[in-house]
Amino acid sequence: MTHLPDPCLPVGALSGSWERVRDGLPSIRPEKKDGLKIVVVGAGLSGSSVSATLAEQGYRVTLITYHDSPRRAHSVAAQGGINAARPIRDSGLDGIDELFKDTLRGGDFRAREASCRRLAEISSSIIDQCVAQGVPFAREYSGELATRRFGGALLSRTFYARGQTGQQLLYGAYQSLMRQVANKRVELLPHRDVIELIKVNGVVRGVISRNLLNGELEAHKANAVILATGGYSNVYFLSTNSIKSNASVIWRAHRQGAFFANPCFTQIHPTCIPSGDDFQSKLTLMSESLRNDGRIWLPKKAHDERNPSNIPEIDRDYFLERLYPSYGNMVPRDVASRRAKELCDSGFGVGVGGRSIYLDLRDAILMQGSDVIKSKYGNLLEMYERIVGEDPYLMPMRIYPAPHYTMGGLWVDYNLMSNLPGLFVLGEANCTVHGANRLGANALLQCLGDGYFIAPYSIAAWLATQTFTSNWKQIDNACKDALSTARNRIDGLIKVNGEVPVDNFHRELGDIMIKRCGISRNKNDLRTGLNEVKTLQNKFHSQVRIPPLENSPNPELEKAMRVADFLELAQLILVDAHSREESCGAHFREEYQSAEGEAVRDDKHFAHIAAWEYVEGGKSIKHLENLTFKEFPPSTRCYQ
Amino acid sequence: MIKRISLTLRIWRQESHCSEGKFEDYFMKDLSTNLSLLEALDKLNHQLIVKGQRPVNFDHDCREGICGSCGFLVNGQAHGPQNATTCCQLYLRKLQDESTLTLEPWRTKTFPIIQDLVVDRSSLDRLIVSGGFCSVDTGKVPDANEFKVSQQQAFSAFQTATCIGCGACIASCRNSSASLFTAAKIAHLGQLPQGQLSRLKRAQAMNKQMFIEGFGSCSNNLDCEASCPKEISANWISWMNNEVRQYKKDFS
Ligand SMILES: Cc1cc2nc3c(=O)[nH]c(=O)nc-3n(C[C@H](O)[C@H](O)[C@H](O)COP(=O)(O)OP(=O)(O)OC[C@H]3O[C@@H](n4cnc5c(N)ncnc54)[C@H](O)[C@@H]3O)c2cc1C
């Protein structure tokens, strides 16, 4: 059994602690940097931003992504916006404290206080950076940056570019990255799936990739490896994530010894286009920003099948406004999702199978005019119309919660390094600031904070302490081992040659996970779920069919490798959810709720990060990192 | 009630860049009109895999019209018949029952075919590498509100910045010109105060790269604008040409 390393939290006053830590970190002589190679896996916001920054500083960077271009990373799909501390009018406050507290409270006190504080403190430099790159944020009449409100916040501090904020931020980072490609500081390797890590004497020294065009396996040696591969919501099959988003690299790292933290902290987003058809491949998000102007309601009568336009005001239940008078439609995601599910479970739902609620823009259009609404949400509303075939300016939208974001991820210390030396993890793939529930518009912030302003310093500090004495022979042997592990996995999967396509297993896994470990969870379901996943996993390894294409593209093999990893990860998620006997944030255990149906946290026993260690063929071991709160003691979340 | 239709999909099948390709017909019935065209292809692939045949390869990822991965010709039209819509957002309710859809890859020599409907669009990345960025280093930037940008200016820059790099404009142009793609980037940055530094140089460098990559020149047929899923205006091409002329005046 390995021990959980020191999380390296700063000492002393919380405020300004990151600046103090940063300024005290060892640095590297510029001439030495050129000899150091860093492999980055993933070109989303976190991967692109860290690659560009490290390259500017003089390191040699190799960036690997499975897309044909970094511009297609899943970050491109983020809609609503990015948070940053904003001075509060007429108060003399800079807004940092408020963002820090909202982040910690939003995560239901299951994140590190120091990391949340740092996120808030660096937030405004992130906006400065993006603006300088040419990100066309929305503006006020005065020409200054505009903001809007997001769920879980009483302040307006979300910066946005219509409903395409992620796209614009990603293009900013992508363009900075391409500038370094032009300078020959970044080697870009698209069309490659990373499928294994290379470890030498316990230190991570590279990765193995599979070339998706010709099937070749390639070894990439490095002085440090950064994983920025995004979240694992696709374990639920139907989610708001891009189809290829996956957990493979972090899962492979976990199998090689990296601890997996809080895997059961998965977020369900309240406002997505619901599912309907058998071959439906994803659930599309309708940004939370719509809750600024849209009102959520259901008919007061169960099984009311009237056309919504014919349901008069007195027969409508604006349930979030009713239950939460101060936050109203803007309560955090977990709260909104749970209330929606409960009402649908009791027969009040509308649409296919009664699995939808209404999100209605009628009143906002009456008050502000459809032009104003169009200027705020035009592209989202067009997307809704294309997918559903109904006009949201005339009919309320039908929405339902869907898996969206994963707060869990590889365990990292305050410096974003995993317990495997040399392996850094950034963005949605790690578990740093979002605790048990991510606040809307904080993910983009965290990705860019990790990539532009944290990792470049902490990696330099780590590299400065390393001598890299392992000889080339050892590294070559480690590469050979990793290559043969990867080769055996692939051959094993193709050899099954059963009759069932990969998607069938993935869809079935998703059904199990959403039913047993979705919006709400309980002991029995989690146990049953675990057995169901194990059975499915056995079926997968004896019945899957993958076309035996060796030296050419083979998208079915790509999918199969991802699903094989999801089947293993799913079990850890269930085990973690089972062992966390409290309700917190997005993790709602039915056994632990108040008479009013609100989550009941157990700070005495569960104020910790659960970091799981992989055990080959045995039960995973749970390590606890206890969380302490100096400046903002845990309180019960209250949004009434 | 879910409506169902049947379709004949005539799909270009080609093993690799060096092999020859041909059309194959696949008849599909009982398709719910709530499926997207790509979901219909998923369903076809399911059937092909079960039959032991090679599934159809097509690029995709977000399936919400934003990543720019998907893209092929549907009956000769880039992304198909629906205005301002990528093919992942084309739903079967927009198609005629019992019709035939011909699906083929972008056809231009600057996008070599990889397999079936998938092409190599790395030339677009190289266009960005040639100058499609603002030259700022991390952390060495002024306060965001030092740049004042009017609402109109911000919105106009945003509109050009929405290009998803799918390549439809190039595939629809009889000259295979990348003028709309390039103009969109030059206009995005050139309209903002942050992009003023090296504005003309950027325009010149990106135009030179278009030529090096072998993209054709623009002859104002406007098929690019018509096929752009983000409705970027071809007027930006003349704007770009002006910038290049200006560069030549200033720097030669
Ligand atoms: C629809 C949607 C809307 C959202 N809206 C918002 C919002 O408004 N505000 C907000 O703050 N957050 C939002 N989020 C969350 C946010 O977008 C993500 O958390 C964030 O973009 C993740 O970025 P990332 O850099 O961690 O990874 P990603 O952007 O997911 O990138 C992952 C990268 O890793 C690569 N990769 C993965 N696996 C491999 C492998 N095996 N081999 C090689 N490469 C690999 C991929 O190619 C990709 O380049 C939204 C999320 C979704 C799904």
Ligand code: FES
């Ligand atoms: S799949 Fe992303 S734009 Fe179509």
